[in-house]
Amino acid sequence: MTAILKKADVIGHSIFEMLRYLQSLALLIYLSFRSTFFGTTKGHSSVKQYELRQVLSVVSAQIYFTGWQALPMITVLALAAGGVAILQSSAQLSLLGGTAMLGNILVVTIVRELGPLVTALIVIARSGAAVASEIGNMRVNREIEALEMMGINPISYIVFPRVAGGVVSVLCLAFYFNAISLIGGFFVSSAIHDLPFSFYFDSLANAFANEDVLLFFIKNGFSGLMIFAVACHQGLSVQMSSHEVPQVTTRAVVHSIVAVTSFNLVVSVLFYVKQLVRIGIL
Amino acid sequence: MSVVKFGAYKIESLFLDQVGYQYPSGGLVLENVKLELPMNSILHVTGPSGHGQSTLLKVLALLVEPTAGVVTVNGMHASEMTFEEFLPWRLEIGYTFENGGLLANRTLEENLLLPHLYHNLSDAETVRTDIQTIAKRFRFNNLLERRPAAVSGGLRKLITILRPILLRPSFLIMDDPFSGLDPETAHELENFIFERRANGEIQTICFTSRDEKWPERLKASSLWVENGAVSVGRDQVATG
Numbered sequence: 384m385t386a387i388l389k390k391a392d393v394i395g396h397s398i399f400e401m402l403r404y405l406q407s408l409a410l411l412i413y414l415s416f417r418s419t420f421f422g423t424t425k426g427h428s429s430v431k432q433y434e435l436r437q438v439l440s441v442v443s444a445q446i447y448f449t450g451w452q453a454l455p456m457i458t459v460l461a462l463a464a465g466g467v468a469i470l471q472s473s474a475q476l477s478l479l480g481g482t483a484m485l486g487n488i489l490v491v492t493i494v495r496e497l498g499p500l501v502t503a504l505i506v507i508a509r510s511g512a513a514v515a516s517e518i519g520n521m522r523v524n525r526e527i528e529a530l531e532m533m534g535i536n537p538i539s540y541i542v543f544p545r546v547a548g549g550v551v552s553v554l555c556l557a558f559y560f561n562a563i564s565l566i567g568g569f570f571v572s573s574a575i576h577d578l579p580f581s582f583y584f585d586s587l588a589n590a591f592a593n594e595d596v597l598l599f600f601i602k603n604g605f606s607g608l609m610i611f612a613v614a615c616h617q618g619l620s621v622q623m624s625s626h627e628v629p630q631v632t633t634r635a636v637v638h639s640i641v642a643v644t645s646f647n648l649v650v651s652v653l654f655y656v657k658q659l660v661r662i663g664i665l
Numbered sequence: 666m667s668v669v670k671f672g673a674y675k676i677e678s679l680f681l682d683q684v685g686y687q688y689p690s691g692g693l694v695l696e697n698v699k700l701e702l703p704m705n706s707i708l709h710v711t712g713p714s715g716h717g718q719s720t721l722l723k724v725l726a727l728l729v730e731p732t733a734g735v736v737t738v739n740g741m742h743a744s745e746m747t748f749e750e751f752l753p754w755r756l757e758i759g760y761t762f763e764n765g766g767l768l769a770n771r772t773l774e775e776n777l778l779l780p781h782l783y784h785n786l787s788d789a790e791t792v793r794t795d796i797q798t799i800a801k802r803f804r805f806n807n808l809l810e811r812r813p814a815a816v817s818g819g820l821r822k823l824i825t826i827l828r829p830i831l832l833r834p835s836f837l838i839m840d841d842p843f844s845g846l847d848p849e850t851a852h853e854l855e856n857f858i859f860e861r862r863a864n865g866e867i868q869t870i871c872f873t874s875r876d877e878k879w880p881e882r883l884k885a886s887s888l889w890v891e892n893g894a895v896s897v898g899r900d901q902v903a904t905g
Contacts, residue, residue: 422749433785525765528728532760532829533780536748540783622689 408612415543415615418536438544445548449510450555456509460501461560465567468492473575482576485568486586493564494595496651499602502557503610503643506549507636511610514545515635518618519628527619542619546611553607557599598654602647609642674753676836676869677704677739679725685733685893686720694720696893698734704836708871709880712890718873719763719840721890725871726760726838727751756784759829759867763840766825767813773824774809780832792831799827803853819845826854830861839872843879855879 419438472488518541521527527537569583617635621627659665679702686695694717702708702725710718723729727736727743736743738754767776774796781792800806805820813821822845830837837858843851861867871888874880880887889896 418748422747434783437779437783520769523765524767524769525762526768529762529766529768529825531728531748532726532755532758533783533832534752534755535780535783 408609408616411538411542411616412546412608412612415538415546419539419543422536422539434539438539441540441544442548442551445544446552446555448513449506449549450552453505453509453552453556454559456505457502457556457560458563460505461563462567464497464501464560465489465493465564465569466571468497468564469568469571469575473572482572482578482582483586485572485578485583486588486590489565489568489587490590490595493568494561494591495598495654496647498557498561498564499599499606500644500647502553502560502603503606503647504640506553506556506606507610507639507643510549510552511614511639512632512636514549514611514614515618516628516632518615519621519631520625522619522621523623523625523628537619542612542615545615546608549611550604550607553610554600554603557603557606561599594654598650602650605646606643609646610639613639613642674757676754676757678702678737679704679836680737681724681731681734682737683734684724684731684736686717686724686729687732693893695724695731695895698893698895700888700895702869702871703886705868707869707883707885709883709885709887710871710873710890711880711887716891717893718890721888721895722760722838722840722871722873726758727755728760756780756786756832757835759832759834759837761826761829761837761839761842763844763873767821769813772810772812773805773816773820776813776824777828777831780828786832795831799831799857802857803827803850819847819850822846823850823854830858830867833861833866835867836869837867837871839870841873841875843874843876855882 419435468489469485472485476482476484518527521541527541530537530540565587569578569580572578572583573580614635617631617638621631656665681698681700681702684695684698684700685693687693698721710721712718720729724731724736727738730744738751743751767773768779771779774793777796778789778792781787782789796809797806800809803823805816805823808816808820813824822842826839826842842854846854858867858870862870870883870885872885886897
C-alpha cells in the first residue's frame with residue numbers, strides 16, 4: 384500500500400510540476416503581449432508608439448532569421464516529402480482507388496500531419512535552440528539588466544518579438560512547406576503516372592476540407608507559440624554562469640519537441656474522432 | 666542636447682528599511698540594512714571584496730528586489746510599482762556595470778542611441794551629434810560602427826559608463842567604473858562626470874572603486890559594507 388502511495392505521490396508531483404511549467408509559459412506569453420500593447424506610463428501613452436516601433440524592428444529581424452533564412456532547408460525537405468509520399472503510395476494506389484486518391488493521400492500525410500511537424504522540428508532545431516542560447520548569453524552578459532536600467536521592459540523587447548515573429552514565421556513556413564510539397568508531389572506523380580496538371584489540381588481541391596484551414600492554424604500557431612515561449616523561458620532562467628547556457632538550450636529543444644509532437648498527436652486524434660462521429664462509426 | 670523625460674520625477678529620497686538579500690543559491694549578502702541615502706552627495710561604497718558592495722549598488726538601483734525589507738523612493742514602495750509605473754524614476758537612475766551590459770548584436774552607436782529612440786527622449790539626429798562629440802572627446806569616433814565584441818574591453822567599459830550618463834540621470838550609480846580604463850581615458854571620464862555634476866545634472870553619485878585616489882579626489886563619504894552590514898564610514902553603524 385505504501386509503495387502504491389509513493390508511486391502515486393511521484394506521478395502526482397510530476398503532473399503538478401508540468402502544470403506549473405505550462406502555467407508559467409502561459410503567463411510569460413500573456414505578460415509579453417500585455418507589456419507591449421497595454422503597459423504605458425500614466426499620462427504618457429504617446430510614448431508607446433515609439434516603443435512599438437523599436438519592438439516591431441526586432442519582430443521583423445526575428446521573422447528574417449526564423450522564416451526567411453529557413454526557406455532553402457524547408458524547400459529541400461518539402462520537395463523530398465511530397466515526392467516520397469507519392470512514390471511510397473504509388474504501389475498501393477490501385478488498392479486505394481487509383482490516381483484519383485493522390486490528392487487525399489497528399490492532404491492527409493503532408494498538409495495535416497507532416498507539414499506542421501517537419502516545419503516545427505526545423506524551427507526548433509534552427510531557431511528555438513538559437514533563441515534559448517541567445518537569451519541565456521544575454522543574461523550572463525548583463526544585457527537584460529542593462530535593458531531594465533534603460534527603462535526597456537525585457538519582456539516586451541526580448542520575449543514579445545521572438546514569440547510574435549516566431550508564430551508568423553512558423554505559419555508562413557508551414558504554408559510554404561505544404562505548397563512546395565504539393566508541387567514536388569506533382570512532379571513525381573506526373574513522371575510515374577503521366578498525369579495532367581488539371582487532374583492533379585482537381586484531385587487536391589476535392590481532398591481539401593474547410594477543417595484543414597482550422598487544423599493548419601491550430602497546429603502551426605500553437606507550435607510557433609510553444610517553441611518560442613519555451614526558448615525564451617529557458618533562456619531567461621539562466622542565473623549567472625555561462626555553463627548554464629548549453630543546459631537551457633538542450634532543455635528548450637527537448638521541451639519544445641515534446642510539447643509540439645504531443646499537441647499535434649492530440650489534435651489529430653480529436654480530428655479523426657470527430658470525422659468518425661460524423662460518418663456514424665462512433 | 667536636451668533630454669525630455671517624463672517630467673519632474675526627481676529622486677528626493679531613497680530609504681532601505683530592514684533590507685536583506687540572499688542569492689537563490691542560498692548565500693546571504695545583505696542583512697537588516699537600514700539606510701537613508703543622503704541625496705546630493707557622493708558616496709564611496711567600500712569594504713572587503715565579496716561582502717556585498719555590488720549587491721548593495723544593485724539594490725539601490727532597484728535592479729534586484731531585496732529578499733527581505735522594503736526600498737522606498739520618495740516615500741513609495743518601489744517593489745509595489747509595476748515596471749511602467751516606476752519608469753519615470755528609473756530613468757533618473759543611471760547604473761554602470763562592472764562587466765558586460767552592452768547589447769552584443771548592436772553597434773556602439775546603436776547601444777548609446779537605443780534608450781533615446783525607445784522612449785523618444787530626444788530626436789535621433791540630435792543624439793547622434795551629441796554621441797559624435799563625446800566619441801571625439803574620448804577618441805573612439807572611428808569605432809562607433811563596430812559591435813562590442815570587435816573593440817577592446819576598456820572601450821566596452823567606457824560605453825557602459827557613457828550610456829547612462831547620456832540619459833542625464835540625477836542619481837548615478839557606478840560599479841568600479843575606472844578598472845580596465847587607461848589612465849588618460851579614466852582622467853577624461855572623471856572630468857566628464859565632474860562637469861555633469863557641476864552643471865547640476867548629476868546630483869548624487871554612489872560608486873565602488875578599487876582605486877583609493879578617486880574617492881579622495883571626489884571628497885566622497887564612505888559606506889562600509891562588511892558581512893552583510895552597512896556602516897556610514899568605518900565606525901558609525903547604520904544597520905538595524
